[in-house]
Amino acid sequence: MAGGVACGAELLLLGVRENLVAAESAAIAILVVSLALWLHQRRTVQLRTHRSQLPLAYCAGIVVGVYCAMAPILATVVSEDLLKMALLPALGVAGGCFLAWLYARPYVARTRALADDDPSGWPALPPSRARHREAALQARRDWLSIVARDGVMPLIWSRLRMSEDTTTTPAFPAIDLSRLTGTRHSDSFVETAASQQVAFDLGELDSASIGVSGPRGAGKSHLMERFCTHGPTSTSEDLLILVAAPTSYDPREFLIHLFAEVCRSITGDSAAEGRRPGPDPVRRRRRGMRIGAGLTIIAGFAVVGGTLLWPQLNAATAAVSAHLRALLIAGGVTLTCTGLIWTFVLSAHAERRAPDSVADAEAVAAHYLRTLRYQLSLMRGRNALLSLPAGFQFSEGTQVQHTEQVLTYPELVARFRELLDMIALERRHAGGRVVIGIDELDKLGDAQAAERFLNDLKVVFGIRGCHFLVAVSEDALTAFGRHVVDIRTAFDSAFDQLVAVRPLSLEQARKLLELRGVWLPDAYLWACQILSGGLPRDLLRTVMNLATDRALHNTTDMPTLVLRLIKDDARTVLSAQSRHVSALTSPQAPAAARWIASASEAPTRAEAWEEVLSNAPVEAVGEYEAAKALSQVRSYLGLGATLLRTFADDASSGLPTRLDALRSAGPEPVDRLTAARAKLAAEPEAVWAAINYYRREVLGLEPLPEPQ
Known part of the structure; x- marks a missing residue:
């Protein structure tokens, strides 16, 4: 709309060029219409990042309208040379700077909003991205909890620690029951000898299989979450995975589940679903509106420029028509050279990336995840057709279909170890580590089932840079301690260390x-x-x-x-x-x-x-x-x-x-x-x-x- 108004203003000025008074009146009228549109849009358009702001297309239309109106007005008070050499270029530069400021203003406001400490000042997001805001709020709450726990609370404890109750019969204080329920990972972990032992082993050993033993309720799961999920003890380069052992155990199914969890942790949620993320309809609609507004402005400037330079365009068209063949040959040669240069650049870029892509764990994990979720089929066909003048036709076709077989258990183990080795190598170079936790093994039906589980699982142990934490029952601790009298069990042969989670002091x-x-x-x-x-x-x-x-x-x-x-x-x-x-x-x-x-x-x-x-x-x-x-x-x-x-x-x-x-x-x-x-x-x-x-x-x- 604004681009059309600007084009109409310029065409009207060109039509009344011989009569400056009429041109001035028409330009002022167009300016009044543009200002009316601006006031109307100011009342109706409310952007999330500003209290009120017009779309860039309307602002550009207003600037163009003002620019067109100022030319005949200034022509009545200044000379034509001064107008063309100084004032009009200055007005054009000022209008461009004004449009640049308008274009940058929302981003500046959004940056300031994102840096705001108060979440109420953060920019709103569309419903399709509401989960990102919730994630940011949760991250802020976790950060505040850690600051309160590790920074503020120790200072308060040193001053407000409850003094010894010296009364004859101490009274039970009032307690908020909500503080005693739920799992509070960030602010309720107490360092014990078991947690210190696990932290030492993970930090000093290149690879380790560690069993975590203790009675139910002793805090084994909390200890596993401490080291197998991201938190105060991890870095962004660590790959941390925590899965639960199945109550009904099948070795192949569990290995596929663990394999897929590792792949999902590397590739992300979108790749985990086996598909690319679909387009956001809100973003697509906004992109279309921006493209439409930009095309309108470009069309307006093109019409204005074409009208002003119409004689020159006619002369250029005549010159091109006289040498059309030469120009076409030159254009073809230019396109051919451009294509060759482009192909060379792409080939060089692909050669530079080829060594990295072979060792790209993310790409390998995405491939393995697809093979775990789907059975791949490859079909190749070849057809030949021969036509004769009398209408006769001869055809021949062949098709070959290749279907990938389901991986056997040894093949799954080999590919899983290959992926873990690749991941561990990449993480070690970045200063990270791979920690895989398997919880609730102590809840399997009996000790024999737990031993069978460990016998099948330990084939993936021993990879350099990979650490395994497995929660086992107290029977495992007893069996591990009996190896000194030559009583060998699956628990003894599977673990490098067995850490006992003792009752709290x-x-x-x-x-x-x-x-x-x-x-x-x-x-x-x-x-x-x-x-x-x-x-x-x-x-x-x-x-x-x-x-x-x-x-x-x-x-x-x-x-x-x-x-x-x-x-x-x-x-x-x-x-x-x-x-x-x-x-x-x-x-x-x-x-x-x-x-x-x-x-x-x-x-x-x-x-x-x-x-x-x-x-x-x-x-x-x-x-x-x-x-x-x-x-x-x-x-x-x-x-x-x-x-x-x-x-x-x-x-x-x-x-x-x-x-x-x-x-x-x-x-x-x-x-x-x-x-x-x-x-x-x-x-x-x-x-x-x-x-x-x-x-x-x-x-x-x-x-x-x-x-x-």
Whole structure:
């Protein structure tokens, strides 16, 4: 529209060139129309990067209209030579600078908006790209979390660390339960001996297969996410992949899945889907509008220039017509030379890129990803046709089709190792590393399935520059430790290192809660740490149960809260053990079930549980399952009676004394009981030593009789 207005203005001026007054009036009229269009568009057009701004096509039309209007106006007050030699070129340069400023203004505003610290000032994106804004917001939140965790929070802890609660009966504080739920990767990781060992191995070893062992809830998955996903311990050059082991295991299918995940991590999401990203309709529409506006402006200038230079164009056309053959020959020679030069440049460029393209891991990964997702077919055909004058025709055709066979398992292994070797070489040159984590192997059906999985998986271990982290069960740690007595297992032969994730110590448990913004008095922290067995997941759950009980019953009394906590825990444990023993068919199972039922009915008091322990049945020789269940229940009741003696009995007189004794003894007694709780399931007999040590050294009580 603006280009048409400018062209109409210039044509009108040319038609009334002999009458300057009429030309001036027409130019002013065109200027008024352009300004009216500008005011109309100013009210209707709102761009995201500016409060208001006209499209460049309208601005160009206004500038051209002003330029055309100024020529007849200035012709009445200045000489023709001054107008042509100075004023009109100056006006043209000023108009071009003005258009350049208008064109650059949105980009300057967008750059300033992108540099804004407030996300509300960031430029809006079309719906098709809304996920990019969400990604930027999430990156900003992660950055703020890391700054708060590693920069601000240590300063606050050093000044606002909760002082020791010296009151006789410490009160349980109000806690925001949302801080205890969910996975908070960036601000809840506590450094342990296991994480330090893994970080050392990944940094010092060229290649390593590391098993991560520990009980469920000990933090194996959190440790895997720490080193197998991008975060504070990684760089942009690292290739980090974390996959979950399947519960129903098929070696070929899992290798294809792992192979595809590695390819996707290199090629990106678009290549992972096996197709090129489709065109953005919004961007295509905007590009069309910009091209249309530019063509309109070019057409306007062409019409204006053609009209002004019409005599010269006619003379040039006549000259060209007189030497048309020579010009065509010269044009053909020019095009031929240009094509040859272009071909030479492309060939040289391709030769320079050929060595790099062979070693381009991204291209190789994209090819492998297509072969993993699709079965490729190649068809070649050849046809010949002979026509005779009388209308006879003879034809012959052949077709050859090649279909790629499905890769066998050894071929998959060979190609996967080749790709990993190529990736590791590229990453090493850039200072990066390749870390592949396989989580939840400990959740396979049985130990034999886990060993078969490792036997099939270890064929891809040992590639220089590649590190594998595999989460395994505690049985793997036991089997790995038994290789010193010549008992070889799949766990021993598959791993270079086996790192044990131990239960949290008292200080580590305190730090975990503080990282989530939860501060507990020492007495509550001791009780929760012992009942959780030092497992991070159970620690958070225990604290949440205490906070929930405080809110529901509106009480902050420690003996009451701890008594309810132990009572709920005992109900869950004894009920599960009773069902397990009742399902056994051994001769001792009925007596064991009756004794566990009597323990469930006993009051939740230390004296009552100690009396139940004195009436425990004798373990029968040869009945492993029933004997193990009895041993676990006895150890649990002994630990529970000791905790009741410490935190829930004689609240009016003995509690402050016991808490002072426990505080003066340091963290060792609490860590001993925490380790004892963690051993209840696998080593119940080892619990009694810690229980009796605590009762004798801290509480000053008689030790409980150990089972015979």
